[in-house]
Amino acid sequence: MSDPQATSGARASEPAGTQPACRARGVVALTPVNVCRVCVVEVEGSRVLVPACSRKVEPKMVVKTDSERVRLSRKMVLEFLASSVDLSCAGAQVKGWMERYRARPERYGPPKAPAAAGERDAAHPGHHEPSHPGAASTVAQLVKLDNDLYVRDYSKCILCYKCVEACGTDAQNTFAIAVAGRGFDARISTEFANPLPDSACVYCGNCIGVCPTGALMFKSEFDLRRAGRWNERKQTVTDTICPYCGVGCTLQLHVQDNRIVKVTSPLDHSVTSGHLCIKGRFGWQFVQNRPEGCKE
Amino acid sequence: MRRGARLYAVDPRRTTSAQWADVWLGLDVGSDIALANAIGREIIAAGLHNRAFVERATKDFEAYKAGVEKYTLAYAEKETGVPAAAIRELAHAYARADRAQLCWTLGITEHHNAADNVFALINLALLTGHVGRYGSGLNPLRGQNNVQGGGDMGALPNKLPGGVDVENAAERARFEKVYGRPIPPKKGLHLSQMFEAMEHGTMATAYIIGENPVQSEADMTRAIGLMMRLEHIVVQDIFLTKTAEMAHVVLPASASWCEAEGTVTSSERRVQRVRKALEPPGQAKDDIVILCELARRLGHDWGQPTAEQAWDELRGLSSWHRGMSYRRLEDLGGLHWPCPSEDHPGSPFLHDRLWKEPVEGPPAPFVPVEHDPPVDKLTKEFPIRLTTGRRLDSYNTGVQTGGYTSPLRRGESLDLAPEDGARLRVADGERVRVVSRRGAIEAPVRYDTGLRPGLAFMTLHFQDDVATNVLTIDATDPKSGTAEFKATAIRIEKLAAGGGLPHRRRTAVGAAAREA
Numbered sequence: 105m106s107d108p109q110a111t112s113g114a115r116a117s118e119p120a121g122t123q124p125a126c127r128a129r130g131v132v133a134l135t136p137v138n139v140c141r142v143c144v145v146e147v148e149g150s151r152v153l154v155p156a157c158s159r160k161v162e163p164k165m166v167v168k169t170d171s172e173r174v175r176l177s178r179k180m181v182l183e184f185l186a187s188s189v190d191l192s193c194a195g196a197q198v199k200g201w202m203e204r205y206r207a208r209p210e211r212y213g214p215p216k217a218p219a220a221a222g223e224r225d226a227a228h229p230g231h232h233e234p235s236h237p238g239a240a241s242t243v244a245q246l247v248k249l250d251n252d253l254y255v256r257d258y259s260k261c262i263l264c265y266k267c268v269e270a271c272g273t274d275a276q277n278t279f280a281i282a283v284a285g286r287g288f289d290a291r292i293s294t295e296f297a298n299p300l301p302d303s304a305c306v307y308c309g310n311c312i313g314v315c316p317t318g319a320l321m322f323k324s325e326f327d328l329r330r331a332g333r334w335n336e337r338k339q340t341v342t343d344t345i346c347p348y349c350g351v352g353c354t355l356q357l358h359v360q361d362n363r364i365v366k367v368t369s370p371l372d373h374s375v376t377s378g379h380l381c382i383k384g385r386f387g388w389q390f391v392q393n394r395p396e397g398c399k400e
Numbered sequence: 401m402r403r404g405a406r407l408y409a410v411d412p413r414r415t416t417s418a419q420w421a422d423v424w425l426g427l428d429v430g431s432d433i434a435l436a437n438a439i440g441r442e443i444i445a446a447g448l449h450n451r452a453f454v455e456r457a458t459k460d461f462e463a464y465k466a467g468v469e470k471y472t473l474a475y476a477e478k479e480t481g482v483p484a485a486a487i488r489e490l491a492h493a494y495a496r497a498d499r500a501q502l503c504w505t506l507g508i509t510e511h512h513n514a515a516d517n518v519f520a521l522i523n524l525a526l527l528t529g530h531v532g533r534y535g536s537g538l539n540p541l542r543g544q545n546n547v548q549g550g551g552d553m554g555a556l557p558n559k560l561p562g563g564v565d566v567e568n569a570a571e572r573a574r575f576e577k578v579y580g581r582p583i584p585p586k587k588g589l590h591l592s593q594m595f596e597a598m599e600h601g602t603m604a605t606a607y608i609i610g611e612n613p614v615q616s617e618a619d620m621t622r623a624i625g626l627m628m629r630l631e632h633i634v635v636q637d638i639f640l641t642k643t644a645e646m647a648h649v650v651l652p653a654s655a656s657w658c659e660a661e662g663t664v665t666s667s668e669r670r671v672q673r674v675r676k677a678l679e680p681p682g683q684a685k686d687d688i689v690i691l692c693e694l695a696r697r698l699g700h701d702w703g704q705p706t707a708e709q710a711w712d713e714l715r716g717l718s719s720w721h722r723g724m725s726y727r728r729l730e731d732l733g734g735l736h737w738p739c740p741s742e743d744h745p746g747s748p749f750l751h752d753r754l755w756k757e758p759v760e761g762p763p764a765p766f767v768p769v770e771h772d773p774p775v776d777k778l779t780k781e782f783p784i785r786l787t788t789g790r791r792l793d794s795y796n797t798g799v800q801t802g803g804y805t806s807p808l809r810r811g812e813s814l815d816l817a818p819e820d821g822a823r824l825r826v827a828d829g830e831r832v833r834v835v836s837r838r839g840a841i842e843a844p845v846r847y848d849t850g851l852r853p854g855l856a857f858m859t860l861h862f863q864d865d866v867a868t869n870v871l872t873i874d875a876t877d878p879k880s881g882t883a884e885f886k887a888t889a890i891r892i893e894k895l896a897a898g899g900g901l902p903h904r905r906r907t908a909v910g911a912a913a914r915e916a
Contacts, residue, residue, distance in 0.1 A: 352666025390803030
């Protein structure tokens with residue numbers, strides 16, 4: 105999800121904005137897919153609102169980022185997303201936007217019960233059930249726990265496609281995942297919804313690196329959150345170089361209580377553009393498997 | 401590649417890279433020089449060599465031309481197994497390209513004629529002028545995060561830091577002045593020579609830092625036997641490796657990439673900072689602290705330098721690194737050597753002197769080399785070529801990658817072409833006995849359609865379970881000291897029902913160590 109403040113061209117009448125998440129300025133690591141629609145702006149002469157993440161700036165372009173039409177559209181998109189998706193890990197920004205645009209997702213009613221295991225994966229295009237009156241349809245379902253490295257919690261997925269692009273031509277070129285289904289049944293899926301170990305996944309974790317809502321998460325982070333011990337205020341982030349091959353990828357070690365809890369890489373580093381392989385992303389466990397009382 | 405770059409993959413196995421490539425040249429193991437020389441001959445015969453570059457920037461072209469004369473496409477097809485048309489296509493594509501690079505890794509260097517293999521590739525770059533210009537060049541892709549930096553810092557038997565020849569008296573004097581001590585005037589032994597010295601009884605002590613030779617050396621049984629003759633072994637490591645189990649003294653070290661400050665140098669000669677993110681466990685100490693403490697007990701007070709102070713001393717001595725202050729490394733995300741001064745932007749590629757007008761320095765020599773097949777010959781008794789390598793999710797002897805559970809990991813196997821499996825009547829998944837001239841191990845078979853008949857593949861990642869290096873040969877390249885891990889002759893035997901070795905060989909090395 106991008107910051108509604110982020111615009112490709114306009115700088116006019118912008119209140120002090122927050123850091124855009126989709127396209128941090130100067131970073132071209134990701135192809136904008138313009139599907140989430142939160143960043144739409146009004147361009148003079150354009151019949152429809154346009155997504156700021158992908159619209160190219162042109163000379164003499166007049167862009168309105170905070171018009172009544174833009175505000176209404178953003179409010180609606182935020183309400184749709186927040187009523188159907190768990191945005192609890194999507195960052196403090198989102199809460200700010202909800203307040204700014206006075207989004208009230210609760211007016212769609214209480215959330216419908218989560219889907220049973222496998223139910224959403226089995227949905228066929230064109231067979232969508234009508235929504236329950238008085239209850240908000242959601243994408244809620246069980247967390248997919250099928251390996252020790254990362255989890256997929258599609259209750260938190262806003263279908264921004266970033267993971268699909270990172271797995272595909274943006275970074276990894278593995279093509280293990282794609283969007284399956286249509287409309288409200290659309291979801292990110294492996295081939296035939298197979299568990300990850302039976303898919304083409306090579307566990308580079310580049311999808312986690314670009315996921316803005318916490319739907320894709322390190323197992324280490326997931327476990328700490330579940331145990332109530334995840335505490336970002338206690339964490340330090342240190343840049344170092346991967347201990348494995350000769351490429352020299354920058355690793356950002358997120359450390360809590362003297363233990364690595366996850367590894368990222370800066371999107372703007374010329375060696376990695378934010379992308380790693382399985383060893384750099386997950387292969388650090390060996391430094392914390394050693395016994396504390398080494399003999400001298 | 402999406403922008404139009406063409407990729408030619410030259411590899412005995414049809415790897416993932418080969419699958420992406422425009423053309424895969426599946427050559428026989430150890431026939432690299434036959435292929436490279438045939439490419440060179442074809443380029444010359446077609447008149448596609450860069451005459452102007454050869455004329456002004458190189459020497460010994462005539463000797464090279466005469467040397468490759470016999471490497472016809474037909475001869476190369478016979479020696480390499482690659483169709484002549486594919487060799488011709490690669491030769492023409494490489495010679496005609498505006499910019500082209502030759503990238504290689506251990507498939508070229510883990511041979512008894514490793515340096516010759518590299519010379520064969522250098523000859524091609526000189527022939528076409530694909531060197532010393534942006535986007536062109538010769539790129540050995542280093543397999544470890546600081547194998548380049550280790551050499552640059554002088555961890556080579558014949559070099560002082562910054563690539564300085566240790567036998568150069570004037571240069572040595574410059575270092576002696578700063579170090580305040582005399583430096584031995586003769587070069588030392590490289591790893592293979594050390595094992596020879598152990599055999600001859602002229603080496604009695606080994607101080608091993610961050611290496612696991614008990615499991616990583618070719619012909620492992622022999623390597624362990626030789627190490628057992630040592631009177632004293634000191635191991636400084638972050639793990640109690642199989643080598644550390646043999647040691648008389650183990651010095652627990654901190655992990656240099658996340659528990660200490662310093663620098664590493666990547667494959668592209670880019671020096672980057674590593675930083676401390678964790679406190680090391682127990683009594684593990686920073687390598688600098690251990691070395692300085694050792695020096696103090698040997699009667700030399702080196703103080704307690706920080707990593708930056710040690711680096712600044714190095715910068716004072718190495719012109720490659722002089723301009724690389726910690727501050728600049730931080731601000732610029734690393735710098736490529738040579739970087740001789742603090743206003744120098746670093747050097748993303750080398751050898752541009754060859755394109756200067758006039759050429760700076762001596763001309764680059766062609767070095768004619770001859771095809772010389774692997775030492776471990778294929779015979780009726782040992783008819784299958786075993787080559788070794790790595791898998792994506794594991795690393796060398798597995799002491800580091802063994803620490804995490806990878807969903808991709810399947811454990812060790814003897815990978816075989818399905819055609820060989822059918823011919824030998826061994827099923828996918830069946831445990832077999834693998835025999836070479838040096839030893840035998842057991843491993844499960846895995847069919848791999850990326851292998852051609854006659855070629856088998858194993859890794860070194862699971863030495864505790866399957867000691868692949870019991871099979872490999874320690875025939876080494878006299879110039880580089882590298883063993884021929886890539887070419888072993890084996891045969892495959894079916895196990896008698898219920899017979900064979902127990903599944904795990906774990907105890908073999910440990911027992912040997914205890915006896916020592």
